[in-house]
Amino acid sequence: GAVVSQHPSRVICKSGTSVKIECRSLDFQATTMFWYRQFPKQSLMLMATSNEGSKATYEQGVEKDKFLINHASLTLSTLTVTSAHPEDSSFYICSASFGGRRSSNSPLHFGNGTRLTVT
Amino acid sequence: KNEVEQSPQNLTAQEGEFITINCSYSVGISALHWLQQHPGGGIVSLFMLSSGKKKHGRLIATINIQEKHSSLHITASHPRDSAVYICAVLNYGGSQGNLIFGKGTKLSVKP
Numbered sequence: 001g002a003v004v005s006q007h008p009s010r011v012i013c014k015s016g017t018s019v020k021i022e023c024r025s026l027d028f029q030a031t032t033m034f035w036y037r038q039f040p041k042q043s044l045m046l047m048a049t050s051n052e053g054s055k056a057t058y059e060q061g062v063e064k065d066k067f068l069i070n071h072a073s074l075t076l077s078t079l080t081v082t083s084a085h086p087e088d089s090s091f092y093i094c095s096a097s098f099g100g101r102r103s104s105n106s107p108l109h110f111g112n113g114t115r116l117t118v119t
Numbered sequence: 120k121n122e123v124e125q126s127p128q129n130l131t132a133q134e135g136e137f138i139t140i141n142c143s144y145s146v147g148i149s150a151l152h153w154l155q156q157h158p159g160g161g162i163v164s165l166f167m168l169s170s171g172k173k174k175h176g177r178l179i180a181t182i183n184i185q186e187k188h189s190s191l192h193i194t195a196s197h198p199r200d201s202a203v204y205i206c207a208v209l210n211y212g213g214s215q216g217n218l219i220f221g222k223g224t225k226l227s228v229k230p
Contacts, residue, residue, distance in 0.1 A: 009159075012229050034217075040130070041222075042222070043123075043220040044207075044218075044220045045220070091149065093162060097163075107152075107167045108152065108167075110161065110163070110164065112160065113159075113161055113162070115160060
């Protein structure tokens with residue numbers, strides 16, 4: 001069964017509103033979760049690394065004030081797209097691993113993704 | 120040139136055929152992932168490998184570190200194997216989720 005649950009799977013919102021996406025690790029504690037974005041026919045791109053109890057680490061070119069990440073517990077990270085614009089329409093997906101941030105030996109478990117459409 | 124290149128971009132096969140998807144990369148890596156993305160978008164991790172070969176059911180993944188190349192093989196392909204297969208590498212010294220993704224290979228297996 002799925003070890004990472006992402007919600008919602010699909011959301012349509014109006015321009016200017018904010019949208020929150022949740023990523024939960026089931027059956028394990030994830031000190032670190034990762035948020036990716038995928039535009040149509042493009043590769044996945046890492047947006048930010050979400051660290052439990054501390055600030056997220058954003059990749060170059062990703063606006064931290066626009067994409068708010070909160071990792072309040074060991075099983076939940078949220079991504080809030082603030083003041084959404086049509087260009088924010090994309091597929092957002094999270095992942096988590098058992099091994100924590102520096103463990104390259106643990107496989108990644110992905111959520112099922114959220115397709116955001118901003119009208 | 121992308122750091123992770125996959126070939127082919129699209130692949131159509133008949134049920135039962137042996138399938139190979141290739142991945143070449145240009146950076147030093149500590150691990151390589153093969154992922155499967157279904158039409159709805161969900162991603163499943165198939166393999167994570169740093170050397171040699173791994174097998175799981177009808178799937179086989181190999182990697183040649185010296186040649187910076189990996190292959191994913193599917194034996195006795197089935198229509199349910201239809202998906203996008205993505206190669207992703209973990210840059211040497213990078214954090215776990217800081218993967219560099221290929222653009223994917225869209226596989227369609229016809230009955």
